[in-house]
Every structure is written in C-alpha cells, then in structure tokens.
Amino acid sequence: MKQLSIQASNHLYKVQIGSGLRHSIGSLIEGSYPHVLIITDSEVAPLYLEDIKQSFSSTKVDTAIFPAGEQSKCMSQYEELLTACIENGLDRNSLVIALGGGVVGDLAGFVAATYMRGIDYIQVPTTILAHDSSVGGKVAINHTQGKNLIGCFYSPTQVLYDIETLRTLPFHEIRSGYAEIVKHGCLDNPELFKDVISRPLTSDIKEEVLVDHLLQGIAIKSAIVEQDEKEKGIRKYLNLGHTLGHAIEAESGYGSLTHGEAVAIGLLFAMYVSKEKLGANLPFMELYNWLERQGYPLDALQSLHSNRLVARMKKDKKSSAGIVNMVLLQQLGEPAMMELQEQELTDMLIHFQEEVMS
Incomplete structure (x- = not known):
C-alpha cells in the first residue's frame, strides 16, 4: 500500500492507495465511530457496497443510495441525503463514507460538511477522476446556472483508494x-x-x-x-x-x-x-x-x-x-x-x- 499525507488547515489526513482496500475499510479507518452512513450511487452500490459493509464488525452501518450521474449533484438530492442522516439517527460522533466517484464525493462531502454543522467523512474513490476530487476538501452541488456554485471547503479525515475498483470502469x-x-x-x-x-x-x-x-x-x-x-x-x-x-x-x-x-x-x-x-x-x-x-x-x-x-x-x-x-x-x-x-x-x-x- 502506498500513502502520502495532506495538511489541511485544521488536521492532517492520509491518502492510502492499494489493491483490495475496500475489504479492510472498517479496520483502516483511524478513529472510533459508533455509527457510519455509507453514501453511494446506483452504479457503485451493486459492485462494492456490500464489501464495505462486511468490513465492519461491531459498528452500526446504514446506507443511502442515490441515482448515478452529475444530475444528482442538486439541491433536491442534497436534501434527500440530509433527511437520510436525520432518519438514520446520525449524530456529531458519526461518520459519512463517500463511496464512489467525484459526484458521490462532492455530494456526500457537502452533506457531511453541513449536517449538524459538520461531521467527519472519508473518501473511498472508485474512479480515476476522483484522484483529483477526493483530495483538497472542495465539496459542492451544482445550480442550474453553473457547476459547483453551492459548496464549501471541508476536508475528509482520510482517503482510502482501492485501485481494484478502477478495473470495472467503462x-x-x-x-x-x-x-x-x-x-x-x-x-x-x-x-x-x-x-x-x-x-x-x-x-x-x-x-x-x-x-x-x-x-x-x-x-x-x-x-x-x-x-x-x-x-x-x-x-x-x-x-x-x-x-x-x-x-x-x-x-x-x-x-x-x-x-x-x-x-x-x-x-x-x-x-x-x-x-x-x-x-x-x-x-x-x-x-x-x-x-x-x-x-x-x-x-x-x-x-x-x-x-x-x-x-x-x-x-x-x-x-x-x-x-x-x-x-x-x-x-x-x-x-x-x-x-x-x-x-x-x-x-x-x-x-x-x-x-x-x-
């Protein structure tokens, strides 16, 4: 496994890259979280969601799946995911896992940044494009007038990049x-x-x-x-x-x-x-x-x-x-x-x- 560290304004976080990391997400996460919400899309979920869930033992794990595509980076989908956070009972000690490409990372990251004024999240990229979007802490949704006009800077606590997931990319x-x-x-x-x-x-x-x-x-x-x-x-x-x-x-x-x-x-x-x-x-x-x-x-x-x-x-x-x-x-x-x-x-x-x- 390869790794490098990135210094955000208020914390240092690791980017770890390797084969098969999805099977060990639960043990690789730094920190203790009693409740995890995995946010992913309809294309990634059938491929890798169960692998991530199975990597946890005692942690409570819930999931939220939204339709794949750039169109989901919108206000209505953002609201639906916030509702999922509330209905699943996430609190300030909970963790969001963004499992997917850039759209998932941007949307799930923005949810984490704004739910209860900010809870921790990690990025689990599944695309090559997400090597860029998963680091740096930009999270956002689109407006009909322009891309990423609604968002903030909110860095993940960790990036876990399983390159095996890139083999299924079209x-x-x-x-x-x-x-x-x-x-x-x-x-x-x-x-x-x-x-x-x-x-x-x-x-x-x-x-x-x-x-x-x-x-x-x-x-x-x-x-x-x-x-x-x-x-x-x-x-x-x-x-x-x-x-x-x-x-x-x-x-x-x-x-x-x-x-x-x-x-x-x-x-x-x-x-x-x-x-x-x-x-x-x-x-x-x-x-x-x-x-x-x-x-x-x-x-x-x-x-x-x-x-x-x-x-x-x-x-x-x-x-x-x-x-x-x-x-x-x-x-x-x-x-x-x-x-x-x-x-x-x-x-x-x-x-x-x-x-x-x-």
Missing part, C-alpha cells in the same frame, strides 16, 4: 479521469504530461503505471492545496481547463459529457489562449492528436453557441464584474492568471471553434 470514465492527470502535468510536471500522452489509454492499464500516475497527480494537487487551501491564490491554478470545461458541462446539460471530457476541451482552449495572449510555445497539437486518438468528444464544442458559453464563463467563481479570470500557461509547468474582457474572449472562442477545432 472506457469513457478512464478517459475522463486522465484529463485531470494531464492537467496536473501541465501545471507542475511536464514529464508526467509527456509520459501520459506518449501512451494509449486502455481498459487494462498496468497497475504500476496507473498507481504512479495517480500518486503524481495527487502529490501535485496536495502541494498546491497545502499552500492555499481556500483558493485565495495559487489554488486557482487547479482550475486550468475548467473555465470553459464547466461552461461546456452546464450548457450541454449535465451528464451529456463527462467532467474530464469537458475539461480536455478546456485544456486545449487554455493552450490556445496562452499562445494568443502570452506567446506561449505549448504542445497544442501533440495534446490535440492524443485526445483525438483516445476518442475524446472534441466535436462537442461545435454544437454550442459561443455567446452562451462566455455567459456561463462569466458566472464562474473566479470571475468578477463581468471579467473572466482564466488560468493560462506561460509554458508547461508555469501557470498564470489573466483577466479577459468578454468581447476578446468571445472572439477567441469563435475562432477556436471555427478554425482550430473544425
């Missing part, structure tokens, strides 16, 4: 998760970026390669988060590719594309804007060709209206007074923030859609 989820690994490479590890795009993505990635990529991605994110937990400065860099990516998700309808597929298009646009505004020399075509070979739905951008996308981008949490703050790259490993006026952003997006991505 290919589009592997693709989705690797977009965030590529992002981490762009931000702080050009060698990671080069290594990833030198390989074809397959459903049977070698375990040692996958673990290495996951650990490198988590290490990059944790190093940034430890310096800026509440996103007052450099943590904003982690939004590379997300300004357009979140707009694409919202505009196309949550669930039409995976988060990582939308971020992949956003990464390409960030590289394009970096070249236009900073004169950056970036491996745009290398990334474009790799994404295309892996089947990322790059043509999804063509059906979306630029003005509506920019309107969504203006509602991004990093934007203010109608000015979009976008993460760009001076070169691989050197991110920078830049303010972009609405018209110039619209013009660049139109050109990107019509000339670059056509």
Whole structure:
C-alpha cells in the first residue's frame, strides 16, 4: 500500500492507495465511530457496497443510495441525503463514507460538511477522476446556472483508494479521469504530461503505471492545496481547463459529457489562449492528436453557441464584474492568471471553434 499525507488547515489526513482496500475499510479507518452512513450511487452500490459493509464488525452501518450521474449533484438530492442522516439517527460522533466517484464525493462531502454543522467523512474513490476530487476538501452541488456554485471547503479525515475498483470502469470514465492527470502535468510536471500522452489509454492499464500516475497527480494537487487551501491564490491554478470545461458541462446539460471530457476541451482552449495572449510555445497539437486518438468528444464544442458559453464563463467563481479570470500557461509547468474582457474572449472562442477545432 502506498500513502502520502495532506495538511489541511485544521488536521492532517492520509491518502492510502492499494489493491483490495475496500475489504479492510472498517479496520483502516483511524478513529472510533459508533455509527457510519455509507453514501453511494446506483452504479457503485451493486459492485462494492456490500464489501464495505462486511468490513465492519461491531459498528452500526446504514446506507443511502442515490441515482448515478452529475444530475444528482442538486439541491433536491442534497436534501434527500440530509433527511437520510436525520432518519438514520446520525449524530456529531458519526461518520459519512463517500463511496464512489467525484459526484458521490462532492455530494456526500457537502452533506457531511453541513449536517449538524459538520461531521467527519472519508473518501473511498472508485474512479480515476476522483484522484483529483477526493483530495483538497472542495465539496459542492451544482445550480442550474453553473457547476459547483453551492459548496464549501471541508476536508475528509482520510482517503482510502482501492485501485481494484478502477478495473470495472467503462472506457469513457478512464478517459475522463486522465484529463485531470494531464492537467496536473501541465501545471507542475511536464514529464508526467509527456509520459501520459506518449501512451494509449486502455481498459487494462498496468497497475504500476496507473498507481504512479495517480500518486503524481495527487502529490501535485496536495502541494498546491497545502499552500492555499481556500483558493485565495495559487489554488486557482487547479482550475486550468475548467473555465470553459464547466461552461461546456452546464450548457450541454449535465451528464451529456463527462467532467474530464469537458475539461480536455478546456485544456486545449487554455493552450490556445496562452499562445494568443502570452506567446506561449505549448504542445497544442501533440495534446490535440492524443485526445483525438483516445476518442475524446472534441466535436462537442461545435454544437454550442459561443455567446452562451462566455455567459456561463462569466458566472464562474473566479470571475468578477463581468471579467473572466482564466488560468493560462506561460509554458508547461508555469501557470498564470489573466483577466479577459468578454468581447476578446468571445472572439477567441469563435475562432477556436471555427478554425482550430473544425
């Protein structure tokens, strides 16, 4: 089992990665909790919920299952899960286990953060994408006007990552998760970026390669988060590719594309804007060709209206007074923030859609 530690503002927590960890969750949890609520979705529950339950001996374990998909990161589902906490009798000494991918982690984490003003929770990720979302303490739900607009910073007490669960992922989820690994490479590890795009993505990635990529991605994110937990400065860099990516998700309808597929298009646009505004020399075509070979739905951008996308981008949490703050790259490993006026952003997006991505 591999592990690293992350220093949150008020506690240190471990990220542990290994094969078969789900069978030992009950004994691996640090701390004593008389009552546990496992929150998961309808796709993960049939695969792994019983394994987690069986790992506990004397602890009272209840479960709450919600419909899988980004659409469940909403106010009504959040309320239903809070009701489950109340009806199952959770108190301030209870523990929430978020078993699943990024949607489960964000939603269950937000429930834990707000139930009785905050109870402990642990992340048990089951997707590659969740290597990013399970650490750092951002928990949230979506609003119809934008992604993750309702949420807070609330770190887990532990992350237990059983990579055996990644073997059941459909290919589009592997693709989705690797977009965030590529992002981490762009931000702080050009060698990671080069290594990833030198390989074809397959459903049977070698375990040692996958673990290495996951650990490198988590290490990059944790190093940034430890310096800026509440996103007052450099943590904003982690939004590379997300300004357009979140707009694409919202505009196309949550669930039409995976988060990582939308971020992949956003990464390409960030590289394009970096070249236009900073004169950056970036491996745009290398990334474009790799994404295309892996089947990322790059043509999804063509059906979306630029003005509506920019309107969504203006509602991004990093934007203010109608000015979009976008993460760009001076070169691989050197991110920078830049303010972009609405018209110039619209013009660049139109050109990107019509000339670059056509």
